Amino acid sequence: xxxxxxxxxxxxxxxxxxxxxxxxxxxxxxxxxxxxxxxxxxxxxxxxxxxxxxxxxxxxxxxxxxxxxxxxxxxxxxxxxxxxxxxxxxxxxxxxxxxxxxxxxxxxxxxxxxxxxxxxxxxxxxxxxxxxxxxxxxxxxxxxxxxxxxxxxxxxxxxxxxxxxxxxxxxxxxxxxxxxxxxxxxxxxxxxxxxxxxxxxxxxxxxxxxxxxxxxxxxxxxxxxxxxxxxxxxxxxxxxxxxxxxxxxxxxxxxxxxxxxxxxxxxxxxxxxxxxxxxxxxxxxxxxxxxxxxxxxxxxxxxxxxxxxxxx
Amino acid sequence: xxxxxxxxxxxxxxxxxxxxxxxxxxxxxxxxxxxxxxxxxxxxxxxxxxxxxxxxxxxxxxxxxxxxxxxxxxxxxxxxxxxxxxxxxxxxxxxxxxxxxxxxxxxxxxxxxxxxxxxxxxxxxxxxxxxxxxxxxxxxxxxxxxxxxxxxxxxxxxxxxxxxxxxxxxxxxxxxxxxxxxxxxxxxxxxxxxxxxxxxxxxxxxxxxxxxxxxxxxxxxxxxxxxxxxxxxxxxxxxxxxxxxxxxxxxxxxxxxxxxxxxxxxxxxxxxxxxxx
Ligand SMILES: Cc1ncc(C[n+]2csc(CCOP(=O)(O)OP(=O)(O)O)c2C)c(N)n1
Ligand SMILES: [Mg+2]
Numbered sequence: 001x002x003x004x005x006x007x008x009x010x011x012x013x014x015x016x017x018x019x020x021x022x023x024x025x026x027x028x029x030x031x032x033x034x035x036x037x038x039x040x041x042x043x044x045x046x047x048x049x050x051x052x053x054x055x056x057x058x059x060x061x062x063x064x065x066x067x068x069x070x071x072x073x074x075x076x077x078x079x080x081x082x083x084x085x086x087x088x089x090x091x092x093x094x095x096x097x098x099x100x101x102x103x104x105x106x107x108x109x110x111x112x113x114x115x116x117x118x119x120x121x122x123x124x125x126x127x128x129x130x131x132x133x134x135x136x137x138x139x140x141x142x143x144x145x146x147x148x149x150x151x152x153x154x155x156x157x158x159x160x161x162x163x164x165x166x167x168x169x170x171x172x173x174x175x176x177x178x179x180x181x182x183x184x185x186x187x188x189x190x191x192x193x194x195x196x197x198x199x200x201x202x203x204x205x206x207x208x209x210x211x212x213x214x215x216x217x218x219x220x221x222x223x224x225x226x227x228x229x230x231x232x233x234x235x236x237x238x239x240x241x242x243x244x245x246x247x248x249x250x251x252x253x254x255x256x257x258x259x260x261x262x263x264x265x266x267x268x269x270x271x272x273x274x275x276x277x278x279x280x281x282x283x284x285x286x287x288x289x290x291x292x293x294x295x296x297x298x299x300x301x302x303x304x305x306x307x308x309x310x311x312x
Numbered sequence: 313x314x315x316x317x318x319x320x321x322x323x324x325x326x327x328x329x330x331x332x333x334x335x336x337x338x339x340x341x342x343x344x345x346x347x348x349x350x351x352x353x354x355x356x357x358x359x360x361x362x363x364x365x366x367x368x369x370x371x372x373x374x375x376x377x378x379x380x381x382x383x384x385x386x387x388x389x390x391x392x393x394x395x396x397x398x399x400x401x402x403x404x405x406x407x408x409x410x411x412x413x414x415x416x417x418x419x420x421x422x423x424x425x426x427x428x429x430x431x432x433x434x435x436x437x438x439x440x441x442x443x444x445x446x447x448x449x450x451x452x453x454x455x456x457x458x459x460x461x462x463x464x465x466x467x468x469x470x471x472x473x474x475x476x477x478x479x480x481x482x483x484x485x486x487x488x489x490x491x492x493x494x495x496x497x498x499x500x501x502x503x504x505x506x507x508x509x510x511x512x513x514x515x516x517x518x519x520x521x522x523x524x525x526x527x528x529x530x531x532x533x534x535x536x537x538x539x540x541x542x543x544x545x546x547x548x549x550x551x552x553x554x555x556x557x558x559x560x561x562x563x564x565x566x567x568x569x570x571x572x573x574x575x576x577x578x579x580x581x582x583x584x585x586x587x588x589x
Pocket of ligand 2: 460490553
């Protein structure tokens, strides 16, 4: 059975800690949830539970990085990108420090805790910070790559991680690259550009739509910043319609990042935005939330159908 | 006036029933926070059912007392108290964490809630703001801020401690649910609080300490706090996380754990509740 994304992250981090002594891991009293505790167990001397003090944690990491450490800061996505934001902006990104952000419960994956615990604006926040790189893994292999990439490459980096299990999409042999997206399903009528959970929902949608004679290309845009401009342009030219799909507010996230490229390049095509429609969410089981807020396969299908009607 | 023995017994009986109802509500969706809901039971029940000037029929009375549950994850115990006060039917407890139902953390869709909760630390300064504005309005209302001990790790708690003393907020009463346990472990393991009373004192607060499960002691401390002049008061209420269910007591594992059927049955047996809910 595939492991939850947070579990993969914690396990890989602990393994990387075996070979890289500079990795230090900080958490804010959620290490059992974020799975940074796996690192903590393996390397207790390099693990720091800062208490429920996110600002303290992130700014401490900023300081540690100046002494040559590679700090990973961990807590629920929503608190990391709100309480942790000041240091992220004014210390870590401004000074281009080597701090890595593990946002553990992205989107609505902390479903039952409700809107206060859902992170639906984190991509927008983090990608607006100069020097910050934004990666959204979509399965275990991409999570492994992203975590290792963060260790091996200098600079502020944000990993958007899920509480949940994602099915496997890639193999251990798959090569990932910062600034690249992956075509995970070929198609010619429309491209769904998705990230994280929505890549899987898009695959489901594509399968269902194939039965109706619609050929859907699916792109996993796991690197949101920098983003794969060439691939976006290529998809717009070749399929003539785009659906952006993300477990995030439709404002400021992947959809916005893709639109910026299309607008700049002057190759805009009809585009639909599958995501949370600028609203607060609520407490309920995860699948019910995904359905209600239109971020499941049906949501992607609806987006595709709408965009195809508008396609010239 | 001191509470009568009968009234104390009534409130204790309410607490027993609330514990049953709250665990029942958390058990159903297999999600929620038993430990911190149980530890804060007497504190909330005393304030809502005995002490506060609050009437669901005059819910927007500008002079009503306010309570901000800064440790918002104990929402189920807040909801049970609000239901008892008549803000909504008790039956709504069964909608906890379900679509369209009571939220995992308090929000303004629920009548009687004064401020959304969830992110620890933030409720306290919001309560302070209420106290400052009520003072401007010359209102006699009091503001009670309920804090977790792990929550005290947040820097903003101490920012508020400093400013509330500066502004002489004698209408602000902080109650710390001092159960000595947070999420990853005990407060000593995660972030030692040291001389907690001394810390508050150093910030200019009047400090009272009591057994947070003893209604009579709570009544005494809250009454003293209400009469404060010129400085805010904190009540350090010594409690037990998971209080009332032996196997949950003092265990961080029961902070935010789904209650499995077997544990639920055992808990109901200890509290004298029904399992078939
Ligand atoms: C800003 C913020 N950080 C982290 C959390 C996650 N969290 C919820 S409850 C909790 C532990 C709270 O411990 P304590 O304040 O002692 O509460 P109690 O023991 O009364 O349940 C944590 C870390 C949160 N809700 N808000
Ligand atoms: Mg506690």
